Amino acid sequence: MEEPRYYDIRHVCGVSTHIDIENGKIDSAGSSFSDSAILRVLGRKGWGIVTIENFSSRTKKEINGFISEAMRFASVTEEEIVLGDAPSGMLKVPKIDGNPVDISLEEKCSLLQSIEAAARIDGIISTRAGYSEGSSTVCFTDSCGNEYSYPVCRSGYGINAIAGRNGDMQAARESERTIAGLNMYHKEHKGLEAAERALKLLDAAPAKGGKMNAVLDQELAGVFAHEAVGHASEGDLVKEGISVLKGRIGERIGDSSLSVVDDPTLHEFGFMPLDAEGVMPKRTEIIKSGVLNAYLHNRQTLALIGDGDAGHARAESDAVPQVRMSNTYIENGDSSYDEIIAECRSGVLLKGSRGGQVDPGRGVFQFNAEYGYVIENGELAGMIRDVSLSGDILQTMHNIVLCGDDLRLNQGYCGKGGQSVPVTDGSPHILLKNAVVGGQGV
Amino acid sequence: MCDFDSDSIIDDIIRKGQKIADEVEVVYGTGKFIHASLKGDEIGEAGGSESWVFGIRIIDGGRIGSSTTNNPLKWEECLDAAKAGSKFADAQEWGGLPDASGTTGTPESRFDENLVLDSAYLTANIKELLNGASEYNVDVAGGGASASSSFYKLTNSNGLVYESVRTRTGASLETISGTSTGYESDSSCFADRIDPYDIGKKAAYLAAHSVDAGEIDSGSYDVILSPIAAAQLIGGIVVPALSGKNVKAGRSYFAGKLGEKWLDGSFSLRDDPFHGQGSKARDAEGVPARVLDLIKDGVVNTFCYDLKTAYKYGEQSTGSAVRSDGSPSIGFHNLYFEGDRQVIFDEKALYIHDVIGAHTANGITGDFSVETSNATWREGGNDGDAVRAAMLSGNIFEMLKSIAGVSKESRELGNVIMPSVRFNNIRVVGK
Numbered sequence: 001m002e003e004p005r006y007y008d009i010r011h012v013c014g015v016s017t018h019i020d021i022e023n024g025k026i027d028s029a030g031s032s033f034s035d036s037a038i039l040r041v042l043g044r045k046g047w048g049i050v051t052i053e054n055f056s057s058r059t060k061k062e063i064n065g066f067i068s069e070a071m072r073f074a075s076v077t078e079e080e081i082v083l084g085d086a087p088s089g090m091l092k093v094p095k096i097d098g099n100p101v102d103i104s105l106e107e108k109c110s111l112l113q114s115i116e117a118a119a120r121i122d123g124i125i126s127t128r129a130g131y132s133e134g135s136s137t138v139c140f141t142d143s144c145g146n147e148y149s150y151p152v153c154r155s156g157y158g159i160n161a162i163a164g165r166n167g168d169m170q171a172a173r174e175s176e177r178t179i180a181g182l183n184m185y186h187k188e189h190k191g192l193e194a195a196e197r198a199l200k201l202l203d204a205a206p207a208k209g210g211k212m213n214a215v216l217d218q219e220l221a222g223v224f225a226h227e228a229v230g231h232a233s234e235g236d237l238v239k240e241g242i243s244v245l246k247g248r249i250g251e252r253i254g255d256s257s258l259s260v261v262d263d264p265t266l267h268e269f270g271f272m273p274l275d276a277e278g279v280m281p282k283r284t285e286i287i288k289s290g291v292l293n294a295y296l297h298n299r300q301t302l303a304l305i306g307d308g309d310a311g312h313a314r315a316e317s318d319a320v321p322q323v324r325m326s327n328t329y330i331e332n333g334d335s336s337y338d339e340i341i342a343e344c345r346s347g348v349l350l351k352g353s354r355g356g357q358v359d360p361g362r363g364v365f366q367f368n369a370e371y372g373y374v375i376e377n378g379e380l381a382g383m384i385r386d387v388s389l390s391g392d393i394l395q396t397m398h399n400i401v402l403c404g405d406d407l408r409l410n411q412g413y414c415g416k417g418g419q420s421v422p423v424t425d426g427s428p429h430i431l432l433k434n435a436v437v438g439g440q441g442v
Numbered sequence: 443m444c445d446f447d448s449d450s451i452i453d454d455i456i457r458k459g460q461k462i463a464d465e466v467e468v469v470y471g472t473g474k475f476i477h478a479s480l481k482g483d484e485i486g487e488a489g490g491s492e493s494w495v496f497g498i499r500i501i502d503g504g505r506i507g508s509s510t511t512n513n514p515l516k517w518e519e520c521l522d523a524a525k526a527g528s529k530f531a532d533a534q535e536w537g538g539l540p541d542a543s544g545t546t547g548t549p550e551s552r553f554d555e556n557l558v559l560d561s562a563y564l565t566a567n568i569k570e571l572l573n574g575a576s577e578y579n580v581d582v583a584g585g586g587a588s589a590s591s592s593f594y595k596l597t598n599s600n601g602l603v604y605e606s607v608r609t610r611t612g613a614s615l616e617t618i619s620g621t622s623t624g625y626e627s628d629s630s631c632f633a634d635r636i637d638p639y640d641i642g643k644k645a646a647y648l649a650a651h652s653v654d655a656g657e658i659d660s661g662s663y664d665v666i667l668s669p670i671a672a673a674q675l676i677g678g679i680v681v682p683a684l685s686g687k688n689v690k691a692g693r694s695y696f697a698g699k700l701g702e703k704w705l706d707g708s709f710s711l712r713d714d715p716f717h718g719q720g721s722k723a724r725d726a727e728g729v730p731a732r733v734l735d736l737i738k739d740g741v742v743n744t745f746c747y748d749l750k751t752a753y754k755y756g757e758q759s760t761g762s763a764v765r766s767d768g769s770p771s772i773g774f775h776n777l778y779f780e781g782d783r784q785v786i787f788d789e790k791a792l793y794i795h796d797v798i799g800a801h802t803a804n805g806i807t808g809d810f811s812v813e814t815s816n817a818t819w820r821e822g823g824n825d826g827d828a829v830r831a832a833m834l835s836g837n838i839f840e841m842l843k844s845i846a847g848v849s850k851e852s853r854e855l856g857n858v859i860m861p862s863v864r865f866n867n868i869r870v871v872g873k
Contacts, residue, residue, distance in 0.1 A: 019530075022691055030527025032768060033511040033520060036493075046481075049489025054513045070489065076478060076561045079486040109530050126692035162693050162806060171693070171806045206809070209835055209871040210660060240482050242583045242618055320487065354802040359815060361583065361623040364831055366813035368802030386804050388811035390833050392873070438811030438833040438871050 004041035004048075004071055006083065007143045009063075010276055011037035011055050012317035014136025015101075019109055021116045021129045029109060034136075036318040039066050043074025046081050051318045084303030086310035089280035090148045091265055091273040098181035100155045101135045108133075111184035115159050118191030123199045125164035129191070131157045131184065136317070140278045150273050154422055156411065157184050159191045163198035170201035170385065172370065177269050177411035177422070200383060201371060207387035207439025213347030214389060214435035215340055215375065218408035222425030223353045223367050225330045226414065228393045229260045232360040233286045233294075234323040235301030235308060242361030244393055248292045249307040254397035257333045260287040262296055264311065264326035268424040269411035272314065276321035281311040287397075298323050316419045325414060329426035333403025340402050340431045342378040348437060349373045349380060350387060353410075358393075366390040388438040396432065404428030446514040448472070448494070452597050455498055455517055459599065462525050463500035465539050466599045467727070469765065471495050473592030478564040480615075483572060483582040488561055497768040498524045504533035506750060510768035535753045541600045545730040549721035552608040552631040559589050567638040571615045574642025578617075578650035580624070585615035585645070587638065602728045610719075613638045615645040622655065624648030624816065625796070629856060631719055648795060648816045655818075655828035658872040664791040664846070665834065665868040666820065669853035669860040674800035676779065677858055679808050679838045680711070684736050685772045686747040686762075690755045695808055695839055696742050703740045706845040708782035711737040713746070715761065718776030720857030726765040731775060734760055746772050778859045781848035786864040790821040792829065793862075808839040833871040841865050 013035045020027040037055035041048045048070035052058060058066075100108070108131055116129035133155040140148045156177025163170050174190040176183050216224060237243040245253075264272050264281035275281050277299055285293050295301070295308035301323060302310040314324035341349065349372050356367025368388040374381040409426035452468045459466030472494035479487050498520050499508040507528025511520040557563075567587040575582055589611045596604045613636060614627030626645035628636045667675065688694040696704070715722055715731035725731050727749050735743045746762035748770050764773030787793075795816035803810035812834050819826035849862040 025532040025534075026530055027532075028506065028508065028527065028769065029530040030507050030509055031523045032509050033513060033516055033523070035511075035513045035516075046485065047487035047489070049487055051489070051491030051493065053491075053493050054515070056513070057515060073476075073488040073490060073561060076488050076565050077486060078484040079481050081486065105526065105530055128691070128693075164692065167698075169693070169695070169806050171804070209811070209833065209869065211873075236481075240583045241581055242616070242623065244621060318491075320489070354804075355799075356802065357799045357813075359623055359798060361618045362621050362815075364798065364813055364815075366799035366802070366833070368799060368811065386807070386809035386811065388799070388802065388833070388835075390799075390813040390831070392831065436833060436871060436873055438835045440809060440811070440835045440837060440869055 001068060002071060004043060004067065004143065006042040007040060007067060008278060009037050009039050009141050010315065011139040012136050013056055014134060017105065017133040019112050019131040021112055023127055024120065026109060029105060034317060038315065038318050038320065039070055041067055041070040041074055042081060043071055043077060046074060046077025046079045048072065048074030049320055081300055082303045083299040084310060086279045086299050086302060088146045088278050089274065090150065091281065093150050093273050094267045096153060096181045100133050100153055100182045103182055108184065112157060115157060115184065115187050115191040118188035119159055119161040119195040121195050123163050123165065124161050124195045126162040128160045129157065140274065142278055146278050148274050148278060152179065154179055154269065155182060159194050161195040161198045163202050165202050168202055170198050172197035172201060179267065179269060179271055197371070201385050204371060204383040204385040207348065207372065207384040207437065209437055209439045211434050212437055213344045214432045214437060215344050215347065215349045216430050216432060217351045218406065218427050218429060219353050219410045220350050220367065220369050221330060221427030221430045222410055223356045225260050225427055226325060226328050226423065226425040227356040227358040227367060228365040228396065229286060230262060230325040230328045231358050232393055233296050235295045235297040235305050236323045237360050238295055239301050239304050244360065244363035245292060251292050252290050253292050253394060254287060254290040255400055256290040257403045258287055258290050258400055259285065259331040261285050261331060262312065262325050262328045266327040268327045268409055270326035270423040272326060275311045276313040276315040279311040279313065282309050284309045296323055296325065314421045316421065319419050322417050322419065324416060324421055325423055327424040329407065329409060330403060330428065330430065332405050332407045332428050335402045335404050337404055337406055337429050340404055340429050341375060341380065343402055344375050344431055345378050347375045348384065348387065349375055350389060363393040364390065365393060386439060389435055390438060391436050399433045399435065400430050401433055402431040404430065451496065451514055451517050455521055456597060456599055459500055459521055463502035465501045467499040467539055468597045469497040470595045471592065473590055474559055475588065475590040476559050476561065476564060477586060477588040478561065478568060479586035480568060480582065480584050485565065485568060496520060500524045500528055501536055502528050504536040505529065505531045507531060508769045537753050539598045539600050540602055540728045542602045545723040546732045547716045549716045549723050552719065552721055554609045554632040557589060557609045557611060557633045559591060563589060567613050570638035571613055571642035574639040575615060575617055575646040577643050578646035580617040580619040580646045580649045583616045583618050587613045596728050598728060604724045604728055606722055611636060613641050615642045617645045617649040619649045619653050622649050622652040651818060651825060652816050652828040655830035658829045658832045658870060660872045661870060662867045663870050664789065664864065664866045666786060666791045666793045666862050666864045668793065668795045668862050669855060671794045671797045672863045673855050673858045673860045674797055675810060675838050678800050679803050679805055679810065681774065681777065682805055684745055686745040686757060687751045687772055689745050690751065693806060695806065699742045700745065702742060704742055705737060705740040705842045707740040709737060709740050709842055709845055710735065710780040712778045712780065713774040713776065714778055715775035718857050718859060720775040722775060725761040726763040726770045729759045729761040729763065731761040746774065748772050776857045776859065779861060781845050781861065781863065783850050784847040786847040786849050786862060787820055787823045790819060791864060792870065793818050793820040794834065797834065808837045810838060811835040831873045835869045835871065
């Protein structure tokens, strides 16, 4: 039978743990186990893929059988795939202080209970707290002789509080995720913050929609960097012609104060010591001083498109690698927060994020803030709720006129092609002129 | 290459589990899946998988613990983990797992014995997708075809054994012309119920029609949500509000509104477990599934309960347990949206094919603000000028108090069966 031009196997074996607390009661707690691998072979033209359950127990003979099966799948492909040269290698994995795996479920339950209890204050009618932890060993091997293995443990908590008054309800949420060890110690204030904000939202006015100046806080501006810039710079979307950033390398697409980076080497929630193709990850400057500088690539899109770096392939444990972001952020500018609010003069300050979505081919994005404030005469006025932002990516980039000096990172998950991977987004405060703000207030 | 005896493992789990807990439940699922994916207009990858999972739940003194594994050799570790988890859960009222007593109806088959899981079937469907797309002058950006078959077995220590089989096939296509994009997909349990040519043609039409789209001024307009757009907003906001768990925990808009007419008198929402892609005789805990009139003629008629929530709050399970990751949760089987069926495309309205950002809506209050995709003016039953970009804002519960009408035809979107829905005077923000 025909031999593959190349193959690789990515095996992930691990344990996931969760705790759910609802209105003071532990609703559920426990662990589950997974052990699976994804095998890719490069046939005469394209990829053949086989997912292998219970990989740890597989014999060499069985694995050869899976390679043959994958080659049969590859035989129906038409796209002639060439892999670009990219240095294989693995970064050092940082040591974890207080590995969650070594801490008892009892202690984790107790810590989460403290955070949840702090949110149960007068006026709060419902609380819900959750802890999740995924601890696994990732092993990568390929037909070039590369072999790598590393442990990873991602964990985090979230607390939701719902305030109620005379039939009205409003919700607020706080969450933190990390790769640096258990992060639930002394976090009762996060429960209280969620509760107090939910209570304040009961008195907040619905946002008025329309075109206006908008200041985005670090979290929401981070979502903008991720949704509007990051996705459009992914090499697979550029290759398939569904990115408005296609063909614009070297073009000025934003103010000279704007630089956007994706850095998988940062020891943040999106960190990876090697990418899902065994390539050594590297920091990529997507936008440098307002000019589109580089795309994010896997080996295939690097070979086809160029103008960027491989090392950005990521995947869920038993899924096909895709070009993905990791830790994406707008770099610090030189404006202070006070200067940005004053320069806005009239508009809105948008804070927090309920998530976002982008159509990179059309160049349109949408995301929703958790809450905000009206800005009048360069000062904060009343609180507003249910406020969103949408716009045209390229037009909006030119409308970012000030970048703050207070970069902050936030953790989350990003969905693409049916897969969800851990990411960090970040930014300083930014000022956006003529933003399209959505809300149902009149 | 599935070389273990699942029945023997299930028996062992039940036997050993009964020694450490009052009750034991085992879910075993296995399936085969194949796919082929377009990269541009060429097949770039094709693959397959055979998977299985064991899910164990134990109940001991009202404390519930659960665990899953895809390694059959680790079932004892999985059972121990379920037991360990149960020690930390707070004890609750518990009235027992269901036995094998009778069901309330016969679900329609979800198994197509003619669906053959081979690559030739997928490549034939992809060829038809591309043929359909060639009717318009657009580029194909991606898409693909898939097929699967699965087997599911639920066993518990009260003597219940429930098995079901299912096949599924799907196809999708993504197109672009300039910066105008189009996407269509369809899926079914039966191969002869999807039409890849039609999927490709519709995806291409969407991109072609939105080329040279115009702007819209901010204001209030009559709006028609396509089945896709309506399913996103209603499925994401209204359905969770009907979960008994959310109602009892005080985080549902419908809390305290049972039996009251809160919505448009023509509006009904029904879960029918016997007709549709989610058909089954028993829910994910083995409770006989039954037809639920969740909202009937605008009245909030019933909430959905699984066993855990029902026992906890002194209610009856409505057979609404579903499973996605091992542990049961509250959901629905086949959701039917009903309203005043009429011709809704004659009078001019903004027809919205899809929305971006439905998941960012406020699930507690129902407030949302989303960007539209492939919006177009529609009048006299025909598409007029396309609208390039518009933001749609409102409150879905308030909108459902005044529905201008729903289309005569519904579309099956997985296990949601949804018509187009017309609303008048909805806030739209232009660019």
